[in-house]
Amino acid sequence: MxxxxxxxxxxxxxxxxxxxxxxxxxxxxxxxxxxxxxxxxxxxxxxxxxxxxxxxxxxxxxxxxxxxxxxxxxxxxxxxxxxxxxxxxxxxxxxxxxxxxxxxxxxxxxxxxxxxxxxxxxxxxxxxxxxxxxxxxxxxxxxxxxxxxxxxxxxxxxxxxxxxxxxxxxxxxxxxxxxxxxxxxxxxxxxxxxxxxxxSNSKLAVAYSKEAINRGIETDIETGIAYESNIFSLCFASEDQKEGMSAFIEKRPANFKGI
Missing domain, CATH: 3.90.226.10 (2-enoyl-CoA Hydratase; Chain A, domain 1)
Known part of the structure; x- marks a missing residue:
């Protein structure tokens, strides 16, 4: 266009x-x-x-x-x-x-x-x-x-x-x-x-956070909490979670890839 x-x-x-x-x-x-x-x-x-x-x-x-x-x-x-x-x-x-x-x-x-x-x-x-x-x-x-x-x-x-x-x-x-x-x-x-x-943060985690906030604000708190728990668990299947926590323990900047 x-x-x-x-x-x-x-x-x-x-x-x-x-x-x-x-x-x-x-x-x-x-x-x-x-x-x-x-x-x-x-x-x-x-x-x-x-x-x-x-x-x-x-x-x-x-x-x-x-x-x-x-x-x-x-x-x-x-x-x-x-x-x-x-x-x-x-x-x-x-x-x-x-x-x-x-x-x-x-x-x-x-x-x-x-x-x-x-x-x-x-x-x-x-x-x-x-x-x-x-x-x-x-x-x-x-x-x-x-x-x-x-x-x-x-x-x-x-x-x-x-x-x-x-x-x-x-x-x-x-x-x-x-x-x-x-x-x-x-x-x-x-x-x-x-x-x-x-x-500078994990764009995957930021995107998940945005999704959880948007979904949660449009529903009751119990449903929102359950949705957050699911999103939270998905982070632990990502490379960004492993990199972010490793970088924290090793006292170095994280190198996030958004995956």
């Missing part, structure tokens, strides 16, 4: 995906969603990629879904658009690799929902978040009503969605919507530092 809205760069196991349509503040439409789906499908089986960084060009991460595009949709078209967006975001959320959002600016509506599909969210002090859909006569459509309560709690999620208010980066950090806030000039440096720290 020819990428018209994304810039993709790979460097030493880190793949940076940048949404690159600053004139529209990187708004999401069917074309952008199709490109995101294509690139994340490609990354899934790319052995050269260990970590993904998702960011935006210009003053926005993603300012929202494309309102001019949505205005012309009927109920059937809107259902498909919502389902397509939810499917792509779910692929990001369940990717077998860690996805870090580097939130450089506006992350509103679909943009906020996109950050929530990522594993870790690092925000610039200039970032702003919100789910302003009710002011347009619609609900969040890319799973915002489901992920936001899971991240910030039921009451705060309802407040954010019902008021449609924007919140600044420091407030997003306070309520747990983002992991860290840094100055704009330090954003990518901080995100790459986190990516490299994750990359």
């Amino acid at each position: 020819e990428l018209k809205n994304l810039l993709v760069e790979k460097n030493e196991g880190i793949c940076t995906v940048k949404i690159n349509n600053p004139k529209s503040l990187n708004a999401l439409n069917a074309e952008v969603l199709a490109e995101l789906e294509y690139i994340f499908d490609s990354i899934k089986d790319d052995k050269e990629v260990d970590i993904v960084i998702l960011t935006g060009e210009g003053k926005a991460f993603v300012a929202g879904a494309d309102i001019a595009y949505m205005k012309e949709l009927d109920a059937a078209g809107a259902k498909k658009f919502g389902e397509d967006g939810a499917k792509v975001f779910r692929k990001i959320e369940t990717l077998n690799k860690v996805v870090i959002a580097a939130i450089n600016g506006f992350a509103l509506g679909g943009g906020c929902e996109l950050t929530m599909a990522c594993d870790i969210r690092i925000a610039s002090t200039k970032a702003k978040f919100g789910q302003p859909e009710v002011g347009l006569g619609i609900t969040p459509g890319f799973s915002g009503t489901q992920r936001l309560p899971r991240i910030v709690g039921l009451g705060k999620a309802k407040e954010i969605i019902f008021t449609g208010s924007h919140i600044k980066a420091d407030e997003a950090y306070r309520i747990g919507l983002v992991n860290k806030v840094v100055e704009p000039e330090n954003l990518m440096e901080e995100v790459i530092s986190i990516a490299q720290k994750i990359k």
